Amino acid sequence: MHHDPANKPSTKTAPALLLALVLASCASAPLVDNKAPAPPAVSSAVEHDQRFADWVAAFSATARAAGITDATLQHAFDAVRFIPRAIEADKAQPEFTRTVWDYLDSAVSAQRINRGRDKLQQLRAQIEPIATQYGVPPEVLVAIWGMESSYGSFMGDIPTVDALTTLGFEGRREAWARSQLLAALRILQNGDITRAHMVGSWAGAMGQTQFLPTSYLAHAVDADGDGRRDIWGSLPDVMASTANFLVQSGWQPGQAWGTEVRLPSDFDYARADTELRQPTAAWAAAGVQTLDGTALPVFADGSILLPAGARGPAFLVGPNFRTILRYNNAPSYALAVHLLAQRFANGPTVQTAWPRDVPALTRAQLLALQTALNTNGFDSGTPDGMMGPATQRGIRRYQRSLGLPADGYPTLDLLQRLQ
Structure with a gap:
């Protein structure tokens, strides 16, 4: 933040x-004529x-x-x-929504990757034992730390x-x-x-990894043994509290978060939905493959993520991806954390090109799209200018009616067709 x-x-x-x-x-009330009503x-x-x-x-x-x-x-x-600013910030709805690639460009920037690698090297002796104890990779803990407070520099x-x-x-x-x-x-x-x-x-x-007070009470840990759970000033407490939060939220030690995949040409894009979960073997049987031909990570309940629609990269994600959503319920955030952690360990960045020529819809345009979907009989819930599951389902039904890939991704082209 x-x-x-x-x-x-x-x-x-x-x-x-x-x-x-x-x-x-x-x-300081002014003197007034007795006959006139007194001001408040x-x-x-x-x-x-x-x-x-x-x-x-x-x-x-x-x-x-x-x-x-x-x-x-x-x-x-x-x-x-x-604090007036808290009210202003709470009510402020950004006029423009960001594309996932625009968000990732800054979240997983070269500067943030390099600083994270430096921190991992400098602080390995403090972070490694905590990571081992909880079964959460040090890279993931440092990635969240980098995302939430720029490695403790601004909380x-x-x-x-x-x-x-x-x-x-x-x-x-x-x-x-x-x-x-x-x-x-x-x-x-x-x-x-x-x-x-x-x-x-x-x-x-x-604190350094931005816990709400209720999350703090439930998950904060005194890892340095000083009798206080200090997520503001104690790095061991910051790391152990964050790891504990993840473990309590369903983190699976030793399991990959997911991987970028290639979808078959006949893939039904309506199946790219984080609510639709099935074993890796079922996705493999449907023709889903890794980019380099290695084995897919083994999940009992994996799902296909298409953060930029059918034209962008595709990912097979598992429980550890969903665990990060418990920390911050935005798929772009969870993707940023895992990609950042992957880069710290010299792993790959996203290989497939993002559809950078597709502009993000403004909130007003998204509101117009939702309204037009509803008007045309493609229920997308109550129009609010924000993308959610109901809007995605409405877009998919409309795309199917046109014979387009039903990826549920909102575009200017769809809005213009509807209008």
């Missing part, structure tokens, strides 16, 4: 400050601060009932601030308590934010980290 370091949080909400603001606003004494900023303080007080009561001590609540909320600068309090108060995702905030308070109460050092992204993800 990338963050804007120029964080300018707004007003504190300490009661004394609220009182001062109220008094100041009363003192409390400005909207002060009202906002009062509502924020009320929300914190109500949440504190809930947290207290859940076992959070008054000392922890005081430590967490005495100087809590409302976000927003106080986690402030970010989650802001999101909870704003209310769009209140239930989620409340559960994460309560988890954050438990972390403070356990003494794993101080409030000042508990920083991360605007969405509450923390």
Whole structure:
């Protein structure tokens, strides 16, 4: 994740400050004719601060009932601030979606590969024993570390308590934010980290591999034995926590993530769906082959991934690919982690050319495509300008009706045909 370091949080909400603001606003009220109605004494900023303080007080009561001590609540909320940037970031939907190759160009850049190789070499003595203990390759752990915080060089600068309090108060995702905030308070109460050092992204993800507080409580590990699970400052804790998360999410030690494959000319592209899983032997019987003719990795439940549609590269992926999706549910992210790890070990990059002449649809175009599919009887769910399984199914049905490869990939050509 990338963050804007120029964080300018707004007003504190300490009661004394609220009182001062109220008094100041009363003192500065203009003199008015007695017959005219008096203007409101409390400005909207002060009202906002009062509502924020009320929300914190109500949440504190809930947290207290859940076992959070008054000392922890005081430590967490005495100087809590409302962070406008968290709301802006949460609501901001990027106007343009990125193609998978554009994303991979930066995620698996030469610079990130070289830095990762250097880190693996320098820190092997610390990382190797942890990797061996959990059965997760050191390359995979370092790849996630590189993706999440550029190898620990930037993990976000927003106080986690402030970010989650802001999101909870704003209310769009209140239930989620409340559960994460309560988890954050438990972390403070356990003494794993101080409030000042508990920083991360605007969405509450923390530390060098960006754990949400609930994930931290479930999976963080004290690997250096100092009695604290420090994913901000202790590399052993960072690596062991990340490895533990993967193992608890279904990582299969010793198994490949997948491989780039060549599909037969008569392949039914509708079968390229991560929900459609079958043994490697069944894919091999259908004519799926590795690019270099070696044996396919053996999976009990492999699936075919076509991140750029029928014209782009194809991959046979297994459980360890899906495990990375538990970390971040975007196929392009999971692909980036595995390709980065593969490059660290001098493995291949993607061999098949990406269809770079196919532009990504903007959100507005995707919305128009979804609407047009629905209008023409190809149900794609509720139009929202975001690609999901329902949209993919709608596109496939439309492609089949035209006799095109049913890869479910959204293109400008399809939108123009529909319109």
